[in-house]
Amino acid sequence: MHQFVMDLIFNTLGWIGALLFLFSYFLLITKKWLATSFAFHLCNIIGGIFLSMSTFYDASYPATFVNLVWALIAAYGMYNDQYKKNKLD
Template sequence: MTIFEIIGWTGAVSYLLSYFLLSFNKLKPNSISYQLMNVIGGFCLVVSAYSTRDNPNLVTNFVWMCIGLIALFSIIMKRKR
């Protein structure tokens, strides 16, 4: 197993775990934990997709990661007020 596969599996686990925890009300969509897990998952899957030149997967996960970053920033800014 290559480092890129390990990174990819880490991203997949992060996505799936965050969705599982959200679905069973262990996390809320506006929680830092949920959004951070999505950002980490997206980043890892972007790195993995880049290594295999899987551009549709790379773009999809990059956009997902950006959505998570924007949501994370928004949550943090609301908490500071």
């Protein structure tokens, strides 16, 4: 039972992460969000973290690395965009 619950948790995190990536990309392409929007960055950060957790649990370390770097790039983008925004205010 314990293994089933752990599998369910980490698979759910992976699915949520994947959906966040797709959702944010769709809203970017349809011009509902900008690449500099807080929500776009946040979805990519959370999506990257959730997918990293899921892939690490599955011992897919190259995918874990890519998703962690994705989340870090999104965090840098968020910081950079918020810094520029605050500097203009």
